[in-house]
Amino acid sequence: MFERIAELAIRRSRLVLIVAVVAVALMGVLGAGAFGTLLGGGYDDPASGSSRAKEVLDKKFGGETNLVLLVRTPEGRVDAPAAEASGRALAADLKKERNLDNVISYWDTSSPDLLSEDGREAVVLAHVKGDGIERDENAKAVIDAYRGPYKDALTVRAGGAAAVTSEMGTQSAEDLLLAEAIAVPLTLVLLLLVFGSAVAALLPLAIGLIAIAGTFAELFVLGSVTDVSVFAVNLTTALGLGLGIDYALLMISRFREQLATGASVDDAVRRTVSTAGRTVAFSAATVAAALAALLVFPQYFLRSFGYAGIGVVVIAALSTLFVMPALFAVLGHRVNSGRMPWGNKPRPDGGRAPLWGRLAGTVMRRPALTALPVLAVLLLAASPLLGITFGTPDERVLPDSAESRQVSSVLREKFNGNDDAALRIVIDEPLGQAPLASYATELSSLQGVIRVETSGGAYTEGRSGTAGPAASHLGRPDAQQLSVVSSLAPKSAEAQSLVGTVRAVAPPAGTHPLVGGVDAELVDSKTSIGGQLPLAVALVAVTTFVLLFLFTGSVVQPLRALVLNMLSLGATLGVMTWIFQDGHLSSVLGFTAQPMEVSMTVLMFCIAFGLSMDYEVFVTSRIKELHDQGEDNRSAVTHGLGHTGRIVTAAACLLAVSFFAFGTAKLSFMQMFGLGSGLAILIDAVAVRGILVPAAMRLLGPAAWYAPPFLRRVHTRFGLSESAPAGTPERTTTDRELAKN
Template structure:
């Protein structure tokens, strides 16, 4: 493959660039409207019990978790006759809207105290919308636009699932534009300093933009077949620029190195692609395997990041070994045009990274011990991690749905909008089983952290029926032919340990019929179970595939094991730091301010692990390929480590710095878990490129000595036949006349 790329880049360079331009324009036209088809959800497990409960509620009762929660201001009091009349008309008006399955309110339900604020200055109205997530978002936008901020003099504020989705989508798009305005100029400045030239510095950005445009087109096509998260666009920008920079750094640096040795542009391209180009391909495969592990998880939020990540890595890799070499071939020595004054290259033995490796390998045990202890201390807070869902609290405090969340938390302690729903299908005639329903509701109402249970048989508190509720007209909403449901109103927040324990208690309570338990805390419990069930498989896929790939690269079983353990150690430190910052609430002001929720969004650790592990292995491949090349040439393990680190250290550290800048731009986001994703990935990359590569790798490789390269006899023979080597000879390419300027 590398030989074909060399021939295409040199013999048909203008054709390659023409095709790339055509495909870029076509992809840009296709992907231009992708943001309209992306969705902000994807955190729930489609096959879980809580999802089944939600589907049954919608199908059999036209009810479920409210799509929109409206806080209706009542300056004259919720029970004022004029207010009651306007509230009743508003409820009826909403119920008659197309696409509305059900609308209920304080006034339509007979004035239950739980739907009136403690201060009496507001009351609640719930709207259940029909359709899938995309249809609910569109209907919510229309509803909010039509009714605005007041109805007949009553102030309106919107919260709940629909408004959170609308505001999250809008906020994400604003954040993405702001991040791009930060990334591109800052990255260009750093690239100029790294390459010490304007022409060479612009090439990584162009490669990254090609990857981003192509990936947006891929995401647009995927939306025709499956749900795709709106946050995949952030991943597309981050990884597209990051890997475009990474791969360009290695390709351009090797090309310039070959030109400096006196090679012609054609010879330099051939050598570059046989060495750095082959490593780029190998590195891209390792990143793709790590990202592909997210496809095993059931939430489309995680799967969307896998779709975007795999597409952008593939496109960055293909562009790096086809488009970039064609550009470099046409530029030739002019790649250094408009360059700053460059320092003369130092001998390898006098380089900074060579000196660092030498110092570390003189005392490898104390260095390794100290660094491991430091990373262990950073990882310690991770033992206390708590998880939850991204809801209104992920948005800024001034977002409308966040304000409604705070009002519900402060003025409505019964958590009415966060109730558990217990749905029973195929029960027979519900009216004939009223006694069974009453007994079951009474039992559930005795559970800890239950405020009230509403059912067909009435409402129950602490095992006793509330007088007058057993025959209330509103009790009829809990009945359908051959089905019934109960609402368990909690006294605790859903995304807490007590909220999750309540789910387990409800599910453990004996019921007179088969039930499915849903609601926010049940969805979280099912999400955690779903992630934990797939996590061993994802880890297994990553471990086995990367072990095999690194074995093919190094011929060793020790080096892949060492790489896996060190990556786990550095990622544990990253996770601990994220818990300390975002869950425990440290450095809030320094990071631009955010709401401390007391938990980590449940999908974030999985996502950061897969992406950061892939990027870490990306740098591991570049380092090991150079170390192995030196070791094969000299047989000296210590010298090979020092020389390999010197050859790649400055490039890897520059790449990590640039990727870190890209991800740190996510800190400008006003969505809290995007801040966490950006900081987590930046910290993981920078830790890996400095502490791990600069200290732990040389220390452990010095301690292991020649055992680094050990493998059992059968595996050695396997590697001798199928192993990958950066310096494998390639067929000589027949010279062709050079374009003008290539002298």
């Protein structure tokens, strides 16, 4: 297969490049529309009880409250004559908005729960109509129309889920622009330092841009037919730029190495595609397999990263395998043009890194002495995982200056219970007032519950109150809604425990209550992701094992890779827990400590695992190549790391830059994603590839290449293996080395 790709690039190089240019132009046109189809949110399981409760609320009650307008008077109280007149006018104007339902204000209800303790602030609750992009646009239009001074007597600020989602989308776009403004120039500088040649430095950027443009086009198509998260764009840019550079770096280094040996351009292309091209193909397959595990989760937030990640990997690999060889065939020795003052002439040994070779040699001589301290540090770094807790994104992921976050803080501090964070119980059957009252009475007696609001009145501490004007919207002939307002902090352990307690209360006979609200959504998200996580991990492990077996012909190498990758992943997640959950460095990075975002933690696991396998394939490919040519295990590892160490280091630094750039984000979970992914890459490239891999290979000895006879036959038939270089005889097989040892 790779020979045919090489011949196509050599004989039809200009045609390949013309087709690539046309394809990129078309992808660019399609990709430009991606942002108009992508959505916020997507953290909930559509089949969960909380999601089904939301559906009933939307269908029969005009939707749950997702917009909270906090109204404040500059002086005096909001129930003073002038402020009250303006407040009634505001409520009347909001009720005329065609994009809003269920507008409820303090001035309409006189409910003390919608009035702050000092009387200077009041609340207007509403539901923004629409789904996905339409809802986001409607929320933005309403917020922009009413935010700020109103009739010179009041000031209005927006909060609630709709406002939070709107601000997160805006902040995400700003974070993306800043990250790319940092990553692209810095990456170009690093490429110039690595290659010492302007032409060679620009080629990886071209592959990265193709990967990004192609994935944007894919997201546009998918976003037109299904729900896709806007945050997939962030992964597309970081991973597209990074992997495009990684793969191109490997190919360019091998091509220049072949030219330096005196090979013709055509032969250099053939050898590069058959060796580095094979490595890129297997590397892409392992990364895509890790990201494909995200597709098993029902939350479209996670599935979207799977769509984007697989698209980026496949497009980056295909453009590297087809476009890069065609560029080599056209450029030839001009790939070294534009040499920088510090640039050295490419050497036949590929720029073997003596430091990495010496390090590998030292580790191979004393594997336990060198590996044990590294293992101890990684396990120490992973120790915060023992206290990890999980949450879902809310206003706290925004910076302190975000208006929706400030509104949420005021609601918690100055109001008697947060109606916006109440549990919403819906009964999608006809229900009489007597059983409704009995059910509400029992709910109101639960610990932490301040009140239970129903169409028949409010209930507190097991006693009924009076039905207020605001209660009428909670009842329908064929359905009932109960609002359970508690004194518990939203998303706290106590609030999550209350969800289970409420669900355990015996419902009225013949009914099946559904419990919704932010705390119920968190409980359901954790349950949903936790239920699918074993399947996702199993898929990652099995597909990785199979691919690495096909790549190496050994059953030991995949197991060794899985164990070492889990060590580096544990260390990375432990450090992120120490920082973002425990709050260390919060003053430096400017975030609020909170439980680890469950979806982003799963995403970071899959991304980091896939990229770890990327470098696993880079290193193992050269070791196996030398081993197949007859070098013993120790020599193959030492020389293999000497050859690949510089490439892996450069690739890791370049890819880490793409992710670390998101450390400048204002959204805390994007900070965690960027810093965590970048850290995982560096830990893997330095600690794992530099020390733990040679130590493991030394301890395993010839058994590192073991496979049962029947699996060797499977590998012979189905595995991809590159032929020896021209003029190089096949020397010693694995079996001979095993027999010899």
